[in-house]
Amino acid sequence: MDRGPPPSPYGSRSRGRSGRRRAPTHATTRGGAPTGAAAGTGGTVTADKTLALLLKGYAWLPGLRRDHPGDGPLRTRLMGRPVRVLHGPEAVAFFYDERHARRHGALPGPVLDTLFGRGAVHTLDGTDHRARKTLFLERLTEPAAVGALAERVREEFRAVVGGRRGQEVHLFDEAALVLARAVSDWAGLPGGDRAATDRLARDCVAMVDGFATPGPRHLRARRARARQEELLSRAVIQARESGAAAADTPFGAVLSHREADGSLLDPHTAAVELLNIVRPTVAIAWFTAFAAHAMSRRPDVRRRLAQEGDRGAYAVSFAHEVRRFYPFVPFLGALAPDGLVLDGERLPHGTMLLLDVFGQNHDPELWEEPYRFDPERFLRAAPHRDDLIPQGGGPREGHRCPGEDVTVAVLSVLARELARLDFAVPDQDLRIPLNRIPTRPRSGVRLVVGA
Numbered sequence: 001m002d003r004g005p006p007p008s009p010y011g012s013r014s015r016g017r018s019g020r021r022r023a024p025t026h027a028t029t030r031g032g033a034p035t036g037a038a039a040g041t042g043g044t045v046t047a048d049k050t051l052a053l054l055l056k057g058y059a060w061l062p063g064l065r066r067d068h069p070g071d072g073p074l075r076t077r078l079m080g081r082p083v084r085v086l087h088g089p090e091a092v093a094f095f096y097d098e099r100h101a102r103r104h105g106a107l108p109g110p111v112l113d114t115l116f117g118r119g120a121v122h123t124l125d126g127t128d129h130r131a132r133k134t135l136f137l138e139r140l141t142e143p144a145a146v147g148a149l150a151e152r153v154r155e156e157f158r159a160v161v162g163g164r165r166g167q168e169v170h171l172f173d174e175a176a177l178v179l180a181r182a183v184s185d186w187a188g189l190p191g192g193d194r195a196a197t198d199r200l201a202r203d204c205v206a207m208v209d210g211f212a213t214p215g216p217r218h219l220r221a222r223r224a225r226a227r228q229e230e231l232l233s234r235a236v237i238q239a240r241e242s243g244a245a246a247a248d249t250p251f252g253a254v255l256s257h258r259e260a261d262g263s264l265l266d267p268h269t270a271a272v273e274l275l276n277i278v279r280p281t282v283a284i285a286w287f288t289a290f291a292a293h294a295m296s297r298r299p300d301v302r303r304r305l306a307q308e309g310d311r312g313a314y315a316v317s318f319a320h321e322v323r324r325f326y327p328f329v330p331f332l333g334a335l336a337p338d339g340l341v342l343d344g345e346r347l348p349h350g351t352m353l354l355l356d357v358f359g360q361n362h363d364p365e366l367w368e369e370p371y372r373f374d375p376e377r378f379l380r381a382a383p384h385r386d387d388l389i390p391q392g393g394g395p396r397e398g399h400r401c402p403g404e405d406v407t408v409a410v411l412s413v414l415a416r417e418l419a420r421l422d423f424a425v426p427d428q429d430l431r432i433p434l435n436r437i438p439t440r441p442r443s444g445v446r447l448v449v450g451a
């Protein structure tokens with residue numbers, strides 16, 4: 001039985017264990033081939049937990065794991081399906097081995113119609129996935145391209161904030177506009193005037209904000225996606241007809257990308273994948289609001305960021321710690337192929353594997369004092385591939401997020417800009433509710449910029 005959510009890490013500080021980072025000892029999987037070993041001794045929850053997830057949000061899975069401890073994967077049910085919960089770096093490696101986890105058919109329709117789009121790279125497996133993934137890897141991991149996007153973000157941020165001296169700024173909203181303008185320009189999206197780009201920003205925020213919750217937020221998210229897919233599909237058709245797109249931009253790359261069978265992307269799928277570059281870049285607004293939250297709580301961290309030069313390592317460590325500490329992605333899902341054996345158990349048909357992202361990023365077995373915001377931890381040691389998983393794990397060629405370099409570079413730039421800005425934080429509600437997915441500081445972080 002659930003005993004309520006675990007205490008929020010965003011009100012109190014420093015509840016974790018002290019001491020050095022410990023080696024992970026509790027990974028829950030032993031590989032995909034039948035092992036013949038005794039079934040794992042993970043907790044079992046027989047009731048369907050969909051309602052509990054909707055009510056408890058980020059606190060649901062950590063609470064369930066705490067209340068049903070065991071060595072093996074926790075067994076539960078969601079949306080009528082059997083579920084096994086994976087947790088820990090070894091489990092991450094297991095989850096990202098494509099023999100163990102299928103993406104086709106794993107994501108519910110309401111998530112596809114809001115967050116990712118039908119036919120998105122997230123839903124592909126095998127050679128189809130590998131071919132589509134090159135489109136993203138070639139454009140999003142090249143250091144000069146990443147640096148150029150981060151530089152555009154810096155210029156936009158200075159332009160917006162420079163014009164607002166003496167005024168109050170709603171950081172979350174302004175960051176979304178800054179990011180949308182920068183990424184549209186960088187990606188070579190055709191012809192959007194300022195009003196169209198700002199609309200794109202608001203639509204991208206709506207797609208992320210409404211994917212996980214039934215009701216008006218979800219309807220807004222659906223409308224936002226439908227509108228932007230329509231606009232971008234038309235832009236793709238026009239650019240192909242006129243041959244106008246610059247080949248060296250992400251827009252040009254999407255237009256000329258070839259699938260595993262040699263075909264071009266149809267206009268709708270091209271629009272979906274363009275949005276899979278623009279939307280998550282705009283979503284860095286969530287981390288920007290969290291960064292300001294961290295600076296408001298920790299003036300020492302803000303001072304150090306402000307003092308550091310433009311190439312210093314502290315801002316990068318800060319960006320990693322924001323991604324680790326604050327709640328964004330709660331967990332990831334995939335379907336177990338028929339016959340998969342996990343910890344000695346042959347899984348029932350249609351089992352969903354859930355990778356516990358938020359829980360792992362706060363696991364005291366992996367992180368010294370996990371509830372302490374401490375950018376220094378990443379100065380002492382760079383993050384291990386399968387330990388820090390706010391954007392997925394495993395190798396990049398798998399389903400791991402191809403936008404991690406962009407996220408870290410853009411967030412580092414925005415953190416430095418914010419830290420150097422003369423601003424005050426007026427009285428407001430900065431609490432971060434854990435029962436809302438995705439969450440953010442309630443006020444969106446209002447700042448008064450120095451005159």
Ligand code: HEM
Binds near residue numbers: 281287399
């Ligand atoms: C706001 C920060 C971001 C977060 C929290 C985030 C998180 C994630 C997560 C959790 C995944 C799924 C991994 C999986 O399915 O196993 C993912 C995949 C993906 N992300 Fe990100 N991401 C962010 C930024 C970005 C950026 C900036 C881009 C592009 C510019 C991007 C593009 C993608 C794409 C295309 C995929 C699909 C990869 C695949 O299925 O192979 N993301 N992201």
